[in-house]
Amino acid sequence: xxTHEIGNANANENENENQSGPAAExxxxxxxxxxxxxxxAGLLRLLVADRMAVAACAVLxxxxxxxxxxxxxxxxLAREQHLRxxxxxxxxxxxxxxxxxxxxxxxxxxxxRLVVAAGTTLSxxxxxxxxxxxVGSVWGMWAGFHRGWRESVSMRIADVILSFPSLLxxxxxxxxxxxxxxxxxxxLATARIPVYLRTARxxxxxxxxxxxxDAARTFGTGNWAIVRRHVAPxxxxxLLTVAAVDFCFVMLTESSLSFLGIGIQPPxxxxxxxxxxxxxxxxxxxWTAVFPGLAIILTTVAMTVLAGWARMAGDPAQRWRLTVPRxxxxxxxx
Amino acid sequence: MLTFLRxxxxxxxxxxxxxxxxxxxxxxxxxxxxxxxLPLSATQEMREAFSAQHGFDDPLxxxxxxxxxxxxxLDFGESLRTAQPAAEAVLRAFPATLQLAGIxxxxxxxxAVVVGSLAAYRPNSPADRIxxxxxxxxxxxxxxxxxxxxxxxxxxxxxWLPTSGTVGAAAxxxxxxxxxxxxxxxxxxxxxxxxxxxxxxxxxxxxxSKGAGERRVIFKHALRNAGAPTLTVxxxxxxxxxxxxxxxxxxxxxxxxxxxMIDSILQRDFAxxxxxxxxxxxxxxxxxxxxxxxxxxxxxxxxxxxLA
Amino acid sequence: MTGHGTSGTExxxxxxxxxxxxxxxxxxxxxxxxxxxxxxxxxxxxxSVRSGQTLALLGESGCGKSMTxxxxxxxxxxxxxxxxxxxxxxxxxVLRLGRRERRSLAGPQLAMVFQDAxxxxxxxxxxxxxxxxxxxxxxxxxxxxxxxKAVELMERVGIPEPGLRAKAYPHQFSGGMRQRLLIAxxxxxxxxxxxxxxxxxxxxxxxQAQIMELLAQLRRETRMALVLITHDLAVVGEQADQVAVMYxxxxxxxxxxxxxFAAPRHPYTRGLLDSVPAGHxxxxxxxxxxxxxxRPGSVPTGCAFRARCPLARxxxxxxxxxxxxxxxxxxxxxxxxxxxxxx
Numbered sequence: 001x002x003t004h005e006i007g008n009a010n011a012n013e014n015e016n017e018n019q020s021g022p023a024a025e026x027x028x029x030x031x032x033x034x035x036x037x038x039x040x041a042g043l044l045r046l047l048v049a050d051r052m053a054v055a056a057c058a059v060l061x062x063x064x065x066x067x068x069x070x071x072x073x074x075x076x077l078a079r080e081q082h083l084r085x086x087x088x089x090x091x092x093x094x095x096x097x098x099x100x101x102x103x104x105x106x107x108x109x110x111x112x113r114l115v116v117a118a119g120t121t122l123s124x125x126x127x128x129x130x131x132x133x134x135v136g137s138v139w140g141m142w143a144g145f146h147r148g149w150r151e152s153v154s155m156r157i158a159d160v161i162l163s164f165p166s167l168l169x170x171x172x173x174x175x176x177x178x179x180x181x182x183x184x185x186x187x188l189a190t191a192r193i194p195v196y197l198r199t200a201r202x203x204x205x206x207x208x209x210x211x212x213x214d215a216a217r218t219f220g221t222g223n224w225a226i227v228r229r230h231v232a233p234x235x236x237x238x239l240l241t242v243a244a245v246d247f248c249f250v251m252l253t254e255s256s257l258s259f260l261g262i263g264i265q266p267p268x269x270x271x272x273x274x275x276x277x278x279x280x281x282x283x284x285x286x287w288t289a290v291f292p293g294l295a296i297i298l299t300t301v302a303m304t305v306l307a308g309w310a311r312m313a314g315d316p317a318q319r320w321r322l323t324v325p326r327x328x329x330x331x332x333x334x
Numbered sequence: 335m336l337t338f339l340r341x342x343x344x345x346x347x348x349x350x351x352x353x354x355x356x357x358x359x360x361x362x363x364x365x366x367x368x369x370x371x372l373p374l375s376a377t378q379e380m381r382e383a384f385s386a387q388h389g390f391d392d393p394l395x396x397x398x399x400x401x402x403x404x405x406x407x408l409d410f411g412e413s414l415r416t417a418q419p420a421a422e423a424v425l426r427a428f429p430a431t432l433q434l435a436g437i438x439x440x441x442x443x444x445x446a447v448v449v450g451s452l453a454a455y456r457p458n459s460p461a462d463r464i465x466x467x468x469x470x471x472x473x474x475x476x477x478x479x480x481x482x483x484x485x486x487x488x489x490x491x492x493x494w495l496p497t498s499g500t501v502g503a504a505a506x507x508x509x510x511x512x513x514x515x516x517x518x519x520x521x522x523x524x525x526x527x528x529x530x531x532x533x534x535x536x537x538x539x540x541x542x543s544k545g546a547g548e549r550r551v552i553f554k555h556a557l558r559n560a561g562a563p564t565l566t567v568x569x570x571x572x573x574x575x576x577x578x579x580x581x582x583x584x585x586x587x588x589x590x591x592x593x594x595m596i597d598s599i600l601q602r603d604f605a606x607x608x609x610x611x612x613x614x615x616x617x618x619x620x621x622x623x624x625x626x627x628x629x630x631x632x633x634x635x636x637x638x639x640x641l642a
Numbered sequence: 643m644t645g646h647g648t649s650g651t652e653x654x655x656x657x658x659x660x661x662x663x664x665x666x667x668x669x670x671x672x673x674x675x676x677x678x679x680x681x682x683x684x685x686x687x688x689x690s691v692r693s694g695q696t697l698a699l700l701g702e703s704g705c706g707k708s709m710t711x712x713x714x715x716x717x718x719x720x721x722x723x724x725x726x727x728x729x730x731x732x733x734x735x736v737l738r739l740g741r742r743e744r745r746s747l748a749g750p751q752l753a754m755v756f757q758d759a760x761x762x763x764x765x766x767x768x769x770x771x772x773x774x775x776x777x778x779x780x781x782x783x784x785x786x787x788x789x790x791k792a793v794e795l796m797e798r799v800g801i802p803e804p805g806l807r808a809k810a811y812p813h814q815f816s817g818g819m820r821q822r823l824l825i826a827x828x829x830x831x832x833x834x835x836x837x838x839x840x841x842x843x844x845x846x847x848x849x850q851a852q853i854m855e856l857l858a859q860l861r862r863e864t865r866m867a868l869v870l871i872t873h874d875l876a877v878v879g880e881q882a883d884q885v886a887v888m889y890x891x892x893x894x895x896x897x898x899x900x901x902x903f904a905a906p907r908h909p910y911t912r913g914l915l916d917s918v919p920a921g922h923x924x925x926x927x928x929x930x931x932x933x934x935x936x937r938p939g940s941v942p943t944g945c946a947f948r949a950r951c952p953l954a955r956x957x958x959x960x961x962x963x964x965x966x967x968x969x970x971x972x973x974x975x976x977x978x979x980x981x982x983x984x985x
Contacts, residue, residue: 052467160349162570163618164356167577168595168611172360175599252476256581259478260596275479282486289486293479300474301467308470456720536756537764539717544776544827545748558766633766634811 053309059302063295067122070115079267082107090287102287104277110288113269114295120270124181124263125251128188133243135189136196141227141235143197144204151201158194166191167256174262184263188250199242203235244307248300255296271296342626346619357611358398362604388414401608410612411605420605423594424613431583431590432617435575438510442518442571450525451552457530465522473519477578481512481585498587509586513578517571524567528560535559561632569622576614663730664867665714665752665835666690670727672706672713674938681938683722684710687893688965689886693834694865696858698878698899700914701888704935707871708757710888711837714869715754716744731835749776753828755838755857759820763812769796769823770808776830791830799826799856818849825856832864839871854881875918879903884971887911890935890946893965897972907974907982909951945976953978 047053082103090102102110143154170187177183204227216226255272257263264270271292278289385391389400404411410421453465485508489497499505532538533556541555579592591610598607672684684706691697699707712718714729716736728735731752736744756762764772773795774788783791789808796804799822812820821841828836838857842850858881861868870882878885878899886896887910895908906912913931933950936942942949948958957977965975968983
C-alpha cells in the first residue's frame, strides 16, 4: 500500500522533471527546482550518487577506449615477439612498461594483447547484441501486435532455438562454416534473438489491449504507427536492459567458443583465446591465463551492475531504493 | 491435469522434431566423414564403398527418411568410430552428466534460496549488497577460466584435488564447483528479485499484522510465492547447464554427454551426435514438463487454469 | 461511553485504561526517505478512540492517513520511519516495545483490515489455512482446532457453506467475500482495536454497505474500538462517532462527527462539507476547494492549507496553527476558527 504511494510520489516527480518549461513554471514554488533537474540531469545525479554504478561506467568506458584505440596503437606491440623477454613475471617494469602484466612464452606483452583483445571481443559481442536486439524486438513487437498464427509460429521458433544449448548450436555451425568473426556474430545473434522476441512480444501483446492503443486505433492510426509511436517507446527501455544483460552472455559464449578452439582464431586474439593459450603454460606462467579471465569478469560485472542500476533508475516504483541505504543522507533535511 | 499435460506434450513435440531435423542436416554439412575415417591415400572406389556402406551416398532426404524409420524402431544407428550401437555410447555417457548436473542443480537451488532470501529480506542492506556483488560476479565468471584457476590453485599448487577422473569425492569438487558457479549466481539474483517482489506484497503486511514471526513471513508466505518466477528460469538454466557440461567435461575429461557430443562433431560421428542430441532434447523436454507440474502444484491459480 | 468491555478482550493484559480509551496516539511523526532527503509525511498526529466506538480518520488520498495507520500497527515499509510520538495501546506505548512483544499484540490487541482484499490474501494458500493462522500463532492451536475455528469465523462473517469454502483459494471468491475473509482474519482473536484502511474502496456500492454493516456489527459484539480510515464523507456520517480530519500529514480538526459536520471549525473541513452535492439546489455550481494539497517535502511554512484557504492572512504564512481545543471534545488547527464558529 504505502509502496504504492511512494511509487506514485516518485512517478509524479518524474513527470515534473520531464515537463520542463511552462507546466513546471505554473507550479509556483516548484518551478526553480523542476527547471534545475530536467530528466537527464536528474538521472545523472542519481548515477553519481551510486558509487558502484560510477565505477561500472568507468570500467566500460575504459574497455571501450581500449577496443577503439588499442588495435591501431598497440597492434604491433601485441604481435611483437621478444625472445629475450619470455615469460616475464607481472607487476615489474624493469623490462619496460609494456611488460607490467608480464609476457607470454613468445615474449609478447600480455598488457598489449589484453588491450588489442578487447577490440576483438567487442567486435563480436557488440554487433551480435545489436543484431539480435533489432531483429528480435521488431519481430517480437510484430508478433505480439498481430497475435494469431503469426504469434504462435514465432513463439514456437523461439522455443526451438532456446531449447537447444546455444554452445552446441555454435559448435555445430562453426564446424560447418569457418569460425570467422562474421559467422560468430551470426551464430550468437541467432541464438539470442528469441530472448528479445519473447520480451517484446509479451510487452506489446499486453500494451495492445490497453486503452491508448484502442484510442489511437479509433483515430485511424495504422498498426505500424501505433507500434512505433505507442508501443516501442514503452517496450524499448525493458529491451535495452535485457540487451545489457545479454551482452554479458554473448561475451561469455564467445570466450567459451574461443577457448574451445572454434571462436576467434590466431593470429587474432580475444580474451577467451588468451585463456586457452595460457592454459598450456599454467604451471610456470599463470599470469597469461589469469589476467584475460579477470578482464572478462570485470567487463561483465560492470555491465551487470550498470544494467541493474538502469533498471532500478528507470522504474519509478523502484527508484527510491537507490537512495535508501545512504548513511550520509540521514543528516540531510530538505 | 491430464489434458493439461497432453497439451503441453503436444506443443513441445514440434520443437523436439525441429531440433532432430536441424541436427541431422547441420551435421551432414560438417564435411564428409570419409575424409576422416579413410587414409589420405584412399582411392575413389574405397571412398564410395565407405559412403555406400553407411548410406552417405543417398540423397539427404532419403537419408533422413531412413533415419526416421530407424528411430521408429528405436534403432539409433552405429558409431562410425567404434562400430558400436550409438545408443549404447550415449547411454553410457548419460549418467555421468546427469549426476553432475543433478548435484549441481540441487546445490545451486538450495544455496540460492538461502542467499537470495537473506539478501531480499532487507533490500540494499550491506548483506544484500555483498550478496548482489558476489552473485553477479559468479554469474559473470567464465566457467572455463574458473575451472583452470581451480586446477591451478587446488590441484597444481596445493595438490589437494585431482585434475581429472570421476572416482572419489575429491574428483567431484572442481567439476561441480565449475558447473555450479554461473547457475548459482543467476539463481541468487532471480530468487532475490522474486523475494523482494513477494515481500512487498500486501499479504506480507497482513501476515505481520497477524503477529507472524519473520521466519514464518519469509519461508511460509513469501517463498512459495517467489517459487513461480524462480521456476520460469529453471528451464533456461538447465539448457545452460548443458553448455557448461560441454566445457567442464572437456576440461576435466569427464566421460559425459557433453564431451561425447563435442568428440562426435570433431569425428563426424553422425549417429552418436544425433542420438546424444535427441537424448539431451528429450531430457530438457522432460524437465520442462516437470517444471510445469511444479508450477501447477505451487500456484493454485495456475492449477485452476490447467484443469479448466 | 463506558469503555469497560465485558467480552473476552479483557483477559490477560488489561485492555482499557480508566477512561475506556483503547488507543491513544499523540505527537506521531513519520518521515519518508526520498531521493531528495527525508520528508515528513505524518506530522504530530494525535487522536484517541474508546472501546466500542468508531473514530474516522478522514482525508483525501496522500494526506498520510494510511501511513498513520501503518505506523500505529508497526507495518511501515522500510523507507518510512517513526521519528516521534506515542501510541498507547491498553496503557502501554507500543512504540517503545521490542519486536517480540509488539508481535504478541498483533492480532489479540491490535488488528488491521486492508484496502485491496485480493492482494491482501496470500494467493497460494487456502483461505481456511490463512484464517487459521492467528490461532496457530497466538494460541498454539493444533491444525484441526485452528481449522475448526477458521470455519466458525467464516460463518460469523457471513460466508455461505464455510466448511466447504475453507478449502478454496482467494481467487475463487468475489471481491465482497474476500473483504469479509480479510475482516474475519482481523477479528479472529477479538482485538481491542481494529484499524480498517479504506475497507470498502475497491467494492461495489451495495457490497460496501454490507461490509460496513458487518464491521459495525462486529464492533458492537466485541466492543472493540474501530479506527476507520476513509475519504468518504458519507461513510463517516453514517458510521463514526468521532472524526479526525487530516490534511497534508496532520490533523486539522477533530471532534464528535455530528458536531463537526454541523459546525466545522476548520476551513478545510468546511470546504469538504460544502463540496457534497446534498443540500445544494439542482443546477447550481458545486463548490470545490481551489488548488491541490502541497506535495510532501514542499509543505510551506506556516499553515499547510493557507494557499487554498479563504480565511488566510499574513499570520498564516509564518505561524503554524497548533491543534487547540475549541470546546468539549473538539479541536481545530486554525488561527481563525472562531470566525467559522460565529457564522
